[in-house]
Amino acid sequence: MSEMTLTSARTHLAEAVDAARMQHDPVWLTKHGRRLAAVIDAGDLDRLLQAAEDLEDLRAVQAAREERAASAVPIPWDEVKADLGLL
Missing domain, CATH: 1.20.5 (Single alpha-helices involved in coiled-coils or other helix-helix interfaces)
Structure with missing residues (x-):
């Protein structure tokens, strides 16, 4: 499972969605090192x-x-x- 900060997700959301969709592996969205949400296929x-x-x-x-x-x-x-x- 990969992780991405919320700040990074704001500019790279399409990449997170593609990674979750293509690899069937959730991309965790984090803030201050804490998992808050996930992008999933x-x-x-x-x-x-x-x-x-x-x-x-x-x-x-x-x-x-x-x-x-x-x-x-x-x-x-x-x-x-x-x-x-x-x-």
Whole structure:
């Protein structure tokens, strides 16, 4: 991963974008040595966001399975419909 100061990014933003896009490696924007933001290829960001969503879905499924396993008594269908306001 490369780094670029914010001051440098003001004049060389196109280079930072090209580097991130072509090398698929984020360019960190820094100020006083601290990372503040990153320039990242749009396709890479889409894949990261999709992976994060998939991971969250897997966690939700696992939690639902654990909740179901902890509750050995099934909930009657009429009670489910009533809870959802479907009656």
